[in-house]
Amino acid sequence: xxxxxxxxxxxxxxxxxxxxxxxxxxxxxxxxxxxxxxxxxxxxxxxxxxxxxxxxxxxxxxxxxxxxxxxxxxxxxxxxxxxxxxxxxxxxxxxxxxxxxxxxxxxxxxxxxxxxxxxxxxxxxxxxxxxxxxxxxxxxxxxxxxxxxxxxxxxxxxxxxxxxxxxxxxxxxxxxxxxxxxxxxxxxxxxxxxxxxxxxxxxxxxxxxxxxxxxxxxxxxxxxxxxxxxxxxxxxxxxxxxxxxxxxxxxxxxxxxxxxxxxxxxxxxxxxxxxxxxxxxxxxxxxxxxxxxxxxxxxxxxxxxxxxxxxxxxxxxxxxxxxxxxxxxxxxxxxxxxxxxxxxxx
Numbered sequence: 001x002x003x004x005x006x007x008x009x010x011x012x013x014x015x016x017x018x019x020x021x022x023x024x025x026x027x028x029x030x031x032x033x034x035x036x037x038x039x040x041x042x043x044x045x046x047x048x049x050x051x052x053x054x055x056x057x058x059x060x061x062x063x064x065x066x067x068x069x070x071x072x073x074x075x076x077x078x079x080x081x082x083x084x085x086x087x088x089x090x091x092x093x094x095x096x097x098x099x100x101x102x103x104x105x106x107x108x109x110x111x112x113x114x115x116x117x118x119x120x121x122x123x124x125x126x127x128x129x130x131x132x133x134x135x136x137x138x139x140x141x142x143x144x145x146x147x148x149x150x151x152x153x154x155x156x157x158x159x160x161x162x163x164x165x166x167x168x169x170x171x172x173x174x175x176x177x178x179x180x181x182x183x184x185x186x187x188x189x190x191x192x193x194x195x196x197x198x199x200x201x202x203x204x205x206x207x208x209x210x211x212x213x214x215x216x217x218x219x220x221x222x223x224x225x226x227x228x229x230x231x232x233x234x235x236x237x238x239x240x241x242x243x244x245x246x247x248x249x250x251x252x253x254x255x256x257x258x259x260x261x262x263x264x265x266x267x268x269x270x271x272x273x274x275x276x277x278x279x280x281x282x283x284x285x286x287x288x289x290x291x292x293x294x295x296x297x298x299x300x301x302x303x304x305x306x307x308x309x310x311x312x313x314x315x316x317x318x319x320x321x322x323x324x325x326x327x328x329x330x331x332x333x334x335x336x337x338x339x340x341x342x343x344x345x346x
Contacts, residue, residue, distance in 0.1 A: 001126070001138055006138060006139055006159045006160075007159070009124050009138070009139040010139050010141065010157050010158075010159055010168075012065070012066070012067075013100075013122045013124060013139060013140070013141035013157065014141050014143070014155060014157055015061075015065065016058070016061050016062075016065070016122065017120040017122065017141055017142075017143035017155065018143065018155075019057055019061045020054050020057050020058060020061075020104055020120050020143070021120060021143055021144075021145055021153060021174075023054065023057040024054060024057075024105070024145055025145070025146075025174060028148065054104035054105055054120075055076075055078055055104060057104075058074075058076070058102065058104060059085075062074065062087045063087065063089065066087045068088050070097055070098055071086065071087070071088060071091045071095060071096040071097055071098070072086065072087050072096055072097070072098040072099070072100050072124075072127075073085070073086050073093050073096045073098070073099045073100070073127060074086065074087065074100050074102060075099060075100065075101040075102070075285075075286065075314050075315060075316060076101070076102045076103070076104065076286065076316070077102075077103050077104065077284070077286050077316060078104070079316065093127075093129070094129070096127050097126070097127055098124055098125065098126065098127055099124070099125050099126075099127045099128075099132050099136075099314055100122060100123070100124050100125075101122070101123050101125075101137075101285060101286050101289045101314045102120075102121065102122045102123075102286060102289075103119075103120070103121040103122075103250065103286040103287055103289065104120060105118045105119075105120065105145060106118060106119045106120070106121050106248045106249060106250040106251070106286075106287055107119055107145075107246075107247060107248030107250065107251050109247055110246075110247055110248060110251075111145055111147070114147050114148050114149075115147070116147065116246065116247075116248075116251070117144050117145055117146050117147060117150070117153075117248075117251065118144075118145040118248060118250075118251070119142050119143065119144055119145065119248055119250030119251055119254065120142065120143040120144075120145060120250075121140075121141075121142050121249075121250045121286065121287070121289050121290045122140065122141050122142075122289065122290070123137035123139070123140040123289035123290060123292065123314075124137065124138060124139045124140070125137045125138060125314065126138065130313060131313070132313065132314045133311045133312060133313050133314060134285060134288065134289065134291065134309075134310050134311060134312055134314065135309055135310075135311055136314075137160070137289060137292050137314075138159065138160045139157070139158070139159050139160070139292075140157065140158055140289060140290040140291075140292040140293050141155070141156070141157035141158075141290070141293075142155070142156050142157075142250050142253070142254070142290040142293060143155040143156075144254075146174065150174075151173055151174060151175050152171050152172065152173060152174070153171075153172045153174050154169065154170070154171050154172070154182065154254075155169070155170050155171075155172065156168070156169045156184065156254070156257060156290075156293050157293065158292055158293040158296040158297070159296075160292060160296070161296075162296055163296060164184070164185075164296065164297050164298055166296060167184050167293060167296050167297045169181065169182035169183070169184045170182060184257060184258070184297050185259055185297070185298075186256055186257060186258075186259055186294070186297055186298055186299045186326040186327055187256075187259045187260075187261070187262050187326040187327065187330075188326075188327055189262055189326070189327075189329075189330065190329045190330070190333075191221075191222070191330070191333065192218070192221060192222065192240075192241050192262055192263065192330070192333075192334075193222060193240055193241070194240065194241075194242075195241065195242065195261075195262045196241075196242045196243070196244050196255070196260055196261045196262065197241050197242070197243075197261060197262045197263035197264065198214075198243045198244055198245060198261070198263075198264055198265075199211075199213060199214040199217070199264075199265045199266075199267060200245070200252070200264070200265065200266040200267070200268060200283075201214075201245065201268075202245060202247050202281070203281055205272065205275075205277055205279055205281070206268060206271040206272055206275060206277065209271050209274070209275065210267060210268070210271055213267065213341055213342075214243075216341055217334070217337060217338065217341060218240065218241050220337045220341070221333065221334060221337060222240055222241070244261065249266070249283050249287035249288055250287065250290060252264045252266075252324070253288075253290055253291060253293070253294050253301075253324065256294055256299050256324050256325075256326050257293060257294050257297055257299065259326070261326065262325070262326045262330055263323070263324065263325055263326070263330060263334060264323070264324045265304060265322075265323040265324075265338070266282075266283050266320070266321065266322050266323070267304065267321055267323075267342070267345075268281070268282045268283070268319075268321075269282050269283075269319035269320070269321045270305075270321055270342065270345045271345065272319075273345075274345050280317075282319040282320070283319070283320040283321075283322065284316060284317065284318060284319070284320060285312050285313065285314050285315060285316070285318055285320060286316060287320070288301070288310065288312075288320050288322055289314075291310065291322075291324075294324060298327060299324060299325060299326050299327065300324065300325040300327075300328065300331050301322055301323070301324045302322065302323055302324075302325075302331070302335075303321065303322065303323075304321060304322070304323040304338050304339070304342060305321070305339065305342055306339070307331075307335050307339070310322050323338065
């Protein structure tokens with residue numbers, strides 16, 4: 001892709017997400033009570049009424065705004081693998097140039113109960129058919145869907161190879177439409193003391209094993225004081241490492257990107273496999289498709305088993321295990337301990 005193409009692609013993804021955001025916020029003003037109704041259950045997740053609203057907005061936008069000279073395949077939560085959606089509509093997948101992976105609302109459960117912001121996530125990659133993976137994403141954008149009491153919605157985007165200066169961030173006043181630039185810098189801390197970091201454990205399944213891993217991780221990274229035997233993660237009565245369970249992968253990436261969190265690990269696929277559980281309640285490729293923004297800003301997103309890049313295919317059903325670090329120093333500190341502890345899951 002040429003630089004002008006990348007810039008154009010970034011603008012298109014941001015415009016798409018603005019349209020989705022405005023559609024959802026307008027619908028909330030009309031019918032918020034319907035948001036939590038179950039609309040469908042797919043192999044990937046439960047689809048709620050709020051999700052269906054965004055799907056209509058997306059198809060409408062692509063039909064009207066996506067360049068006909070850039071045939072694209074759309075991979076999206078709510079559209080099961082094998083049900084191809086392309087634009088111009090009906091273009092054979094083999095004749096598309098791009099693959100766009102999209103999560104219209106990541107964090108549906110939090111938003112539909114007005115608890116916490118959700119995020120619109122999108123990544124665009126050159127089309128390589130089934131061989132297209134997260135590593136191929138060249139442009140990514142994420143836009144906040146704020147709760148009803150918020151006046152501000154943030155948006156972030158990045159182009160591969162652009163580095164920190166290429167990460168664009170804006171805060172949009174949803175009451176006036178005015179936008180202002182934001183600065184973006186993940187935490188530069190060199191350890192985890194007195195900071196936020198977490199292992200994802202949103203649901204009852206596997207929570208005991210995940211909590212045990214987390215306890216061992218902090219005990220190994222920051223051993224208890226000699227005068228407090230057996231106390232792994234506290235100094236006196238004050239927590240040493242703070243846990244924040246944001247039920248949205250996009251939201252978790254935002255917390256790392258904004259400098260709030262230092263480490264986030266989603267190990268649910270490994271734990272469920274060890275326990276012999278089959279669950280669709282894991283991270284999928286569309287949930288993690290904006291990892292590029294964090295890595296361009298200076299953070300890291302890795303496979304926690306080996307420290308390599310996450311190379312999952314761009315589909316709607318693959319389970320993704322990942323760990324994110326705010327900076328290389330934190331990764332260097334935690335990576336060997338994470339790998340050693342995960343040996344028990346093999």
